[in-house]
Structure formats: C-alpha cells, structure tokens
Amino acid sequence: MTTQPRLRTSPIVLLAPLTGRVVPLPDVPDPVFSGGMLGDGIGIDPAEGRLLAPCDGVVSQLAGTGHALTITSEEGAEVLLHIGIDTVELGGEGFHALVAEGARVHAGDLLVEFDLATVRRKARSAVSVVAIANGDAYHIDQRADGDVTAGQAPLLTVRWASGTEQSAAAPPLPGEGPALRRSVRLTAPGGLHARPAARARHAARGLDARVEVLFGDRRAPVDSVVALLGLGAGEGTIVELLATGSQAALAVDAVARELVRAIDAETADAPPAALPRSGDAAALPPHVLAGVCAAPGIAIGPLVHAGVGVIDVPEFATGTAADEDHRLDLALAAADAGLTALVRNAPAAADIFAVHRVLLEDPVLLDAAREHVSFGKSAGYAWRSAIRAQAGVLARLDDPLLAGRAADLRDVEQRVLHALGHAPSPRGTLPDGAVLAADDFTPSDLAALDRERVAALVMARGGATSHAAIIARHLGIPALVAVGDALHAIRNETQVVVDATAGRIDFAPAALEIERARTERQRLANVRSTNRQAAGEATATRDGRHIEVAANIATNGDARDAVDHGADAVGLLRTELLFMHRQAAPGIAEHRAAYQEIVDTLQGRSAIIRTLDVGADKSVGYLALPPEQNPALGLRGIRLAQVRPDLLDDQLRGLLAVQPFGRVRIMLPMVTDVPELLRIRARIDELAEAIGRTARIEVGVMIEVPAAALLADQLARHADFLSIGTNDLTQYTLAMDRGHPALAAQADSLHPAVLRLVDATVRGAAQHGKWVGVCGAMAADPDAVPVLVGLGVSELSVAPLAVPDVKARVRGLDYTQCRRVAAELLSLASATEVRAASRVAWPHRG
Ligand code: PEP
Ligand code: MG
Numbered sequence: 001m002t003t004q005p006r007l008r009t010s011p012i013v014l015l016a017p018l019t020g021r022v023v024p025l026p027d028v029p030d031p032v033f034s035g036g037m038l039g040d041g042i043g044i045d046p047a048e049g050r051l052l053a054p055c056d057g058v059v060s061q062l063a064g065t066g067h068a069l070t071i072t073s074e075e076g077a078e079v080l081l082h083i084g085i086d087t088v089e090l091g092g093e094g095f096h097a098l099v100a101e102g103a104r105v106h107a108g109d110l111l112v113e114f115d116l117a118t119v120r121r122k123a124r125s126a127v128s129v130v131a132i133a134n135g136d137a138y139h140i141d142q143r144a145d146g147d148v149t150a151g152q153a154p155l156l157t158v159r160w161a162s163g164t165e166q167s168a169a170a171p172p173l174p175g176e177g178p179a180l181r182r183s184v185r186l187t188a189p190g191g192l193h194a195r196p197a198a199r200a201r202h203a204a205r206g207l208d209a210r211v212e213v214l215f216g217d218r219r220a221p222v223d224s225v226v227a228l229l230g231l232g233a234g235e236g237t238i239v240e241l242l243a244t245g246s247q248a249a250l251a252v253d254a255v256a257r258e259l260v261r262a263i264d265a266e267t268a269d270a271p272p273a274a275l276p277r278s279g280d281a282a283a284l285p286p287h288v289l290a291g292v293c294a295a296p297g298i299a300i301g302p303l304v305h306a307g308v309g310v311i312d313v314p315e316f317a318t319g320t321a322a323d324e325d326h327r328l329d330l331a332l333a334a335a336d337a338g339l340t341a342l343v344r345n346a347p348a349a350a351d352i353f354a355v356h357r358v359l360l361e362d363p364v365l366l367d368a369a370r371e372h373v374s375f376g377k378s379a380g381y382a383w384r385s386a387i388r389a390q391a392g393v394l395a396r397l398d399d400p401l402l403a404g405r406a407a408d409l410r411d412v413e414q415r416v417l418h419a420l421g422h423a424p425s426p427r428g429t430l431p432d433g434a435v436l437a438a439d440d441f442t443p444s445d446l447a448a449l450d451r452e453r454v455a456a457l458v459m460a461r462g463g464a465t466s467h468a469a470i471i472a473r474h475l476g477i478p479a480l481v482a483v484g485d486a487l488h489a490i491r492n493e494t495q496v497v498v499d500a501t502a503g504r505i506d507f508a509p510a511a512l513e514i515e516r517a518r519t520e521r522q523r524l525a526n527v528r529s530t531n532r533q534a535a536g537e538a539t540a541t542r543d544g545r546h547i548e549v550a551a552n553i554a555t556n557g558d559a560r561d562a563v564d565h566g567a568d569a570v571g572l573l574r575t576e577l578l579f580m581h582r583q584a585a586p587g588i589a590e591h592r593a594a595y596q597e598i599v600d601t602l603q604g605r606s607a608i609i610r611t612l613d614v615g616a617d618k619s620v621g622y623l624a625l626p627p628e629q630n631p632a633l634g635l636r637g638i639r640l641a642q643v644r645p646d647l648l649d650d651q652l653r654g655l656l657a658v659q660p661f662g663r664v665r666i667m668l669p670m671v672t673d674v675p676e677l678l679r680i681r682a683r684i685d686e687l688a689e690a691i692g693r694t695a696r697i698e699v700g701v702m703i704e705v706p707a708a709a710l711l712a713d714q715l716a717r718h719a720d721f722l723s724i725g726t727n728d729l730t731q732y733t734l735a736m737d738r739g740h741p742a743l744a745a746q747a748d749s750l751h752p753a754v755l756r757l758v759d760a761t762v763r764g765a766a767q768h769g770k771w772v773g774v775c776g777a778m779a780a781d782p783d784a785v786p787v788l789v790g791l792g793v794s795e796l797s798v799a800p801l802a803v804p805d806v807k808a809r810v811r812g813l814d815y816t817q818c819r820r821v822a823a824e825l826l827s828l829a830s831a832t833e834v835r836a837a838s839r840v841a842w843p844h845r846g
Helices: 116-122 195-203 227-231 248-260 321-346 347-359 363-372 379-395 406-421 444-445 468-475 485-489 512-535 554-565 588-601 637-643 645-656 674-690 707-711 710-719 726-734 753-766 785-791 800-809 815-825 831-841
Strands: 012-013 020-024 041-047 050-052 057-062 067-075 078-082 095-097 110-114 128-132 138-143 154-160 180-185 210-213 218-221 238-244 288-289 292-295 298-305 433-437 454-460 479-481 496-500 502-505 548-555 568-575 605-609 666-667 700-704 721-726 771-774 795-798
Touching: 012 433, 041 095, 041 138, 041 154, 067 512, 110 116, 110 292, 128 138, 128 154, 128 815, 138 321, 154 548, 180 248, 195 227, 195 248, 195 347, 210 248, 218 227, 227 347, 227 363, 227 379, 227 674, 238 248, 238 454, 248 468, 288 433, 292 454, 292 468, 298 454, 298 512, 321 347, 321 363, 321 379, 321 406, 347 406, 347 479, 468 479, 468 800, 496 512, 512 800, 548 554, 548 800, 554 588, 554 800, 568 588, 568 795, 588 605, 637 645, 637 674, 645 666, 666 674, 674 700, 674 710, 700 707, 700 710, 707 753, 710 721, 710 753, 721 753, 753 771, 753 785, 753 815, 753 831, 785 800, 785 815, 795 800, 815 831
Parallel strands: 298 433, 433 454, 454 479, 548 568, 548 795, 568 605, 605 666, 666 700, 700 721, 721 771, 771 795
Antiparallel strands: 012 154, 020 041, 041 128, 050 110, 057 067, 067 078, 078 128, 095 110, 138 154, 180 238, 210 218, 210 238, 288 502, 292 479, 298 496, 496 502
C-alpha cells in the first residue's frame, strides 16, 4: 500500500531512526547494501535496540521476522529500514515489531524494539541501513555523519529527482497564448519508443512552440527522448499533445505525424527475440528474463559480463563543480564525434547511433547530471547516476520494447565514461558475489573461475546438460542457461537476483523481491546443511528400497568432495580431463597413477571408471581426428577405438593395474549393440591376462543411445551393470542437441519417450538380474528422482555437492507409490505434463 504522493518537489528530511554512529553506505559490510542494490542510503551502527520512524508515512512493507520494514513517506519516497546484516537468518529472534503493515506512522514513533546483544552475537553485523528504495525517483542531497540520536538528528535529506515520473498535478505549461491539445493514437509499431521519440523531438525543433506529451498521469517535454520513453506509452495507446507558443499548431501537427508514422526497419529497434520456454515466460514482468536451470540455487549480486571489466568511477570530484561541468562537456563532445565516425563506417546502424547522439544532448539527462555535479559529484559519477535513473524508469515499464531501450542508455553511459578517461578495471577484481554472464562458458573458463567471488553463472546460450552446466553443478554454483541475447543488454554491475531453480533472472528487482530471495537462499542453505548432516548414511526409501547415491567425478579433488559429501561410491569417473590440455595422450603409467590416487582418496568406496569419451562437444586437439560433418553422430565414445585402438589399450592397461582389485569397474560409453561390447570385453580380458591378472573386472555399459536402451536385455546378458547417460540419451531420443540454446527448455529428460527407454532398460536388465543406475543430470533433478526410483533404477550418480540433497529426497519417498505413479507417467504426452504430475505426486521446494 502506498500513500498518494504530494508535494513531491519539496525536500524530505529523514530523522535518524536509530541512535548510534553513522556508517557511510560503501562501508556497510554487505555488498548488497554497499553496492546500492537496495537503493542509495546510509548505515548506522546502533547503540540501542529501538527503531523509530524517520518520517511521517505508511508502513508499506514489514518483514514477518520484524528485522526490516519500508515506510512510504507522504511525498512517495520509499524508505527501507533494515536492522543488522543477514538478520533474516535469526527468524525473528530478538525482534518485536510494534506496528503492522499498513499502519500510518509519524516521525519519531517507535516501530521495532530489538535485542541488540542478540543481533551483535548472532548476526553478521549489527550495522543497520536506511535506504531509498525508489532511488530512481528520489536522490539524497545531504547525509549526516558522526553520532546521531534517534528521532532527533536529521539523517538524510532526500529530494525528488527531476525528470522522473511527474504527477498529473504538475504545473501547467508556461508560454504565450492558450495551450493547444490534440489526442493521438500511437499507431507506430512498438509505440513511443526510441526512434519515434527522436523523430518527434526533431520535428518540433526550431519552431516557436513548447510541446509536451501526456500519457495517463505522466507528462514529458517533447525535447527529452528519455522522458518520452519514460512515459511507457505502447503501441495502440492514446497520448495527448499539449503545446503553447505562436507555432503550437504546426508543432503539434509535426509531432503527431511522427507518432503515427510506420517506421522503417522497426525490427532493428526491437529487443532480441525471446527464446521458447517451457514455462510461461510471456507472463514475466519486463525486468525478468527466463532461462533454463543448469545448476539450482539463488544468488543476489552485481552482474558482470565476462570479458568486460567493471568501470570504477569515483563518486566525488577532486576539482570544482565548474571543472567537472567542463570535463563533462568535453566528454559529451568526444562521444558525439565518436558516434559520427561510427555512422560513417556503419551506415546500416546509422539510425541506432542517431538515437544515441540525441541522448547525448537530452535535457533531462544533462540537467540531472549537472545537478549531481553541483552537489560535488565527479562528472563520471554524475553522468552514470543520470543515466541509471532513467534506465531504472525504463526497466520498470510494463513494455519489453521500451524496457529494452535501457540498453541504448547503457551504451551511451559507457561511451561518455570512456571519453572521461575511465577504463574497465582489469579482470580479477570481480566484485564479491558477482553474477558472471557470458554467451556461453567453456570448461576452461570455468576451471579458471574465482569461486570465492562468483555467486552464479548466467549464459545467453548453452543447455542444461552441456559441459559448462555439468561443471557448474560440480562447483555448486547456481547456473542459468539459454537466457537469450537480452542478457547482453543488461548493463555491467546491475544488481540482479538469479533464481536458477525457477529459471529466471530479475535485473531490476524490487526491494521486497531481494528480501524474498535472501530469505529463500537462507532457507535452502539451512535445508542443505541439515541434509549434509545425514549424508554419510546409507539411503533407503521409507518402505525400505535401498538406493545407492554415488558421485560423478573427474578429478581427485572431486573425489575428496564426494567423500566429504557422503557419496556411497563413484558412479561415473569422466576420464576426458586426463586427455585434455596437453600435447599428447597420457601413457599407461599416467593412467594408472591418476586412477590409483582417486581410488586411494575414496577410502574403500568403489569407482566406476568410464573409458575415454571424446568426440562431438568434447574435443581433444592432438588426436587429429578426421573432420566430421556431424560429430555428434560420428566417432564418439567407444567408437573411437575403431580408429585409435592404441588410446583405449593404454587406458585399459592403466585401469587394470589399479589396486586393490575389485575396487574399480570399467564403463563403456556410447555402446550401441552386443558385438561392440563383446569385442571390448574380449580385449579387456586379453590385456588382463597379459599382466597376469586373474580376478575378473566388472564391465558395464552406458545406455546413451536409443538402440542400447531397446537392446538392454541383450546387453545385460553380457554386461555386469547398465548406467543410463540421460544427457546423451535425451539428445539422441529427441534429436535435440544438448547444447542448443533454443532447444534447452524442450530437451528435457522427463520426456515420456526418454522415460519409456529408461523403463525398457530396467526391464531388460532385470531379465538377467543386473542393476541399473543413472549418471546423467536427471539423477539429481528433484522432479525426476521419484520417477527414476519408481521405474526401478537402484543407483543415482550425481555431482558430489548434490549427494546430500538427493539422499534426503530418496529418504522421503515411498517406493510402492513411486512404482505406481511412475508407471502412469509413461502414458503422458510431454515432459511438461510429466513434470507437473511429478510435482503433484511428490511436492518439493527446490
Ligand atoms: C550422459 O550422457 O548422460 C553422461 C553421463 O555422459 P556425458 O555427460 O559425459 O556425455
Ligand atoms: Mg554421455
């Protein structure tokens, strides 16, 4: 609930809500606050546990735990009061709210009493924050420093930012003569977006008239493109033109013509096409992009485009305001000259750059920037703040086309900052909690990742079972793939909320959303820590069906993680890494040493070691394999032995020498039929005999192609076990590339066709008393676990960090019910139906 704004233009003095010492916002020990994610503001290190209202207003939001609330002042400023850091984790302990949501309060009223000693002892910090949550509409003029007394000392002076949304009660137009009014329906595709706005502005130029455009309760002068965009007037809506001056009629005609004109090449201005999604992406707000979950979890932090450095801009000027104004003028001129050159070199993009040039002289932007400069800010900081205030306005509009124009503003922001001499800081200075964004990440990008600083990965492309996704799961970092090119339009350092589990990234989250995300992240962390406590124990369903939960690993470090997270065994050791990043293939001794080290680390647990599975998306340069038209259907996996039997021989010799015998099993990837299996089995026996090994080594088969699933009964006669590689089985069953971004949402392993193949595999194996595992990503998917258990799979092999959660999921299941429901799911028509049914039968919360 918000109060009706009134007297927006008068300054608002906020009294200190707490007694204590002022802490400048950048020094608040939490990047979410210090980075301004919840708005500009100030910290207070409290000396006593009483939170008072800083102004008159309404309690528009109150956290159930009582640690945070928002007061909407009578002028419309949203003042967030947050007691301590990470205090949401106290679950309300020590907090006593004396007001309810919706209550009207007066400056100095007591809002919350809290036990300061508890906060100091149990929370990360007692430093509390006062922030202006709608900072695009209000900015802070003055801040207190030193010690302040609650209810008495002024803490902040806040002022309405000119150029942002104006109320219908704005004063009438000045100018000679009566005002001329005309209604216009916006028939131009996309409504009042950047180019019609720029043309409308141009049309009115030079005429003796002042024109304003009114839409709903908003109004904008026609000479400010950003203000016009900020109206949020979409295609088909009606706006009113209001003009004064001797040439008002001419100006209104000219502007109206531009607003109804069909614009050429509209698509160049349109946001990138959205990718198809399995969910209802269309229903998402414009500041949320949908993607596909590659690794679950929630993160809140600054988005950093990989490869793009962060531009650090000092807040305060070192010289006078006049110096900074001059620097800004020079930079704007330089940016304009740069754009002119660009237009010459790239005429196709002339239209877009023409809009950028208009932005460089936009009065709203310039006024706002100069106002910041007059308050002692540096030219760069002033320009950035002016741009971001407008970008924030656009991002909140309920129109993706207009919201997408924020990218133009960001482009112009960067251009002027460069002209001011600000360069991106070198990589390696990632901000804490960074959300790293890229088109796609290669496995080596991820290997070089600063795990301490990266909170999430977001990719424009990629698939949920791509190798980048597999690595993200191993690292335990939430990851979102297939977000689409719109990801690139989010400016660097924007504070975002990534809910990878729900498949979404919010790049203009409201304070309440951030708080919700933090609460959910904490809940997940608590669940994870509880699950981890029981992870070391064997796992069975409630009615006693034993399920082995094993780990997928690639290195000895992963093996240590597997042990630490309670894995019962290793269900898949991917050996490709041993072959990568080197000049020649490893020799027998190297193979043996690598596997022996891992077996030793596993402290008695068994390991299924998969033979080399290169080809297709896993390439190894020095093998110099012949080029293939369609590598996914070429010499992949075990087929490689047809052309390079030496590679497989060396690996098998190394494997057979690992001690003690019996601890290691061999698994063959990409098998399609029995003769293939028998050939390799015979070779293994030969090599074993050659080194005098008499103990038989178990050999299993990966079920990754439909042929193998359909022939599971035959394969199981000769194999010791079957392990379903659902990543490849899904790609080959559905004929959908596992790394294809546009298919990422559809390439879902819960597709009934894939489930039928899982069912066929288990039935085939049962004929010969063999067990079946799943080592694809599906094994850790909470919707899929009950289905796989119900279909009769008895081993689930997952990323080491996922072991505790999968064990917990299994422990909550009833095998008899799983069997019955899973059998019914086989007759559903799509993965979407299967997922929905699974969530009804076995609800979970991420
Ligand atoms: C699979 O295909 O499911 C699998 C586990 O193998 P990889 O992901 O290494 O291809
Ligand atoms: Mg595979």
